[in-house]
Amino acid sequence: MAADYAIHAENLAMVYGRGATRVEALKGVELAVRPGDLWAIMGPSGSGKTTLLTILGLVTTPTGGSLRIDGENIYDGKQPDLARLRREKIGFIFQSPNLIPFLSVRQNVLLPLHLAGVRGQPAEARVRELLGYLDIADRADLHPNQLSGGEQQRVAIARALANNPKIILADEPTASLDTDRALNVMRLLRQVTNEHHATVLVVTHDHRLITEVDRVVEVLDGRIQ
């Protein structure tokens, strides 16, 4: 049943350019990921991983196929409010933490809640809970430039979790970390899938992580192998 999947993509295609400059970045991608699954998407540079991630993250509109996120048919003919869907259903984690530098740790985590209209005590309680969960409560009032790389990545994970998203998309989250820290991040993501029942898709080149995920999907020349 399609409604049982957190992500259900059918025959997804993405074509850039026309004529001689036409590039098929994705061809007939089929993907069905259940809630609570932790998948890795792997593949060489230029294989279409990031294009797939941007389509699943609702920042790129595919040129073909259909996509359901948390049971909601995204491109069903109506103009989708992609910004709202991103706010409510998707959390992002990146290779670099991409925290907003002029906001404190607490405010960075508060930001997605604020954008979703969650204010006051419930928002503050959620931020406290997440900072405690990720063991960075004592850094709440610092700015990102006052944190170590690992701490910044934890803040980024807290921010991604703030709105209780159904899906977390992680783009090379361990690329700049040593093995121990990379494994720690992956264990944290596993914990998130277990405790928050969120679906996590990790785009990575990092073969050290294969043992930590439920399934590895390999993208090659725009197709899932």
Next chain:
Amino acid sequence: MNLALRDISYHRFKFFSSTLGVSLLIMVVIAIGGIIRGVILDSATIINKTGADLWVVQAYGAHPQGGTLGPFVETSRLPQQVYHAIEAIPGVAQASPLATAWEHVEVMPHPTRLMKFMYINALLNTASMVKPGWMAMPKLQRFIVIGYQRGKIGGPPVIVAGRGIEASHYEIVADVKTGFQLGQHMRLGNFDYTVVGLTKNMVGFTADPVIYTTLVDAQNIIFQQDPNLVRSQRTSITKPFTELAATQPRLAAPLAATAAATAASTLSINAIAVKLVPGVSAQQVAQRITRWQHLKVYTAPQAVNLQLMGSNRLILFQLALFRDILVLIAGIVIGLITYTFTLDKLHDIAMLKLLGAPSGVVYRMILQEALFMGIVGTLVGSALELLIEPYFPRRVVATYGDIAQMLAAMVIVVVLASVLAVRRAMHVDPRSVLGGG
């Protein structure tokens, strides 16, 4: 959570140093507005404070349009007794004969440190424009003498120290800008005078301060010639009558005396300030004076206009144009600062968009920062202008109304200036946060 305030707070040095630059620009804009208002007030002060409805001056010949622009812009000279005829015209409540002229006294220069600074600054600025001696520090105190009949309009409107003129002779009331002190004596014309009172803000359209005397004293100061000159003139004036003595011996001496007295007479005035009975048409009375008394008449607004647009027109236009250019520059500077601030935040804007921030959140952040800069810049600039206003050599009058206008103008300028930044933010692609692969 206000993102604009968070950004300002985090980048406070960058933001406030930029805002200070904007403030200084706005300070100059408001100061130029104050200088313009000062020129306008200087051009209108004497006319307004005198309270006359009409100003009667010398006409030229019989042409109805002919007339001097006196008494302040051109020389105007009338027989004193004319004012009696004007006073008799129905609708005239009061006709006050006035004698006015620019005069000076020689004073020992003891400029303040501020004045020295301004002088040196002026010297440096004009070094390549002047020849030796052109910029020597003046040792003269120039002022406008206004002589009036006590009890009639035309005297000092307010006394800020001392008293008004009470004696018939040798007392003056001076504007504080002359630098004269109460009790100070000075020689004007052929007599010595004592400062008995001080008035304030009474200056002519050239910003020269005013001193008041009785009409008779002013006539002496302005019209009385040097006694030696009078004596030598008397010889040449009475010479034709000595030849007449051979044929008309009883007539020659009185005629010679009359001619000499007429030549030396000071019974002239420069203008008549006319106050009308309330409700009487100024135009009708003016027409009647022009037609029957062969004089030129200006209403009070016309008299101000002569000084403002006749003498100060070009400097006024130049200043107004310069102010417009500065407002434009302030707008461009704020626009560029806002745009640069936005360029610095493109990555953060992309991140906000990726997190699902509605476009309004991003645009509001840009606009609020620009507005904050414009409003704080205007308020700080206005405060600075009010602080330095008293130190300008000429009158500078910026009002709270001017500041409110500037604030409104800056809001419009800032909104327009941030359009460029908002357009740039609109084109930020949230995918730019993600890598490739």
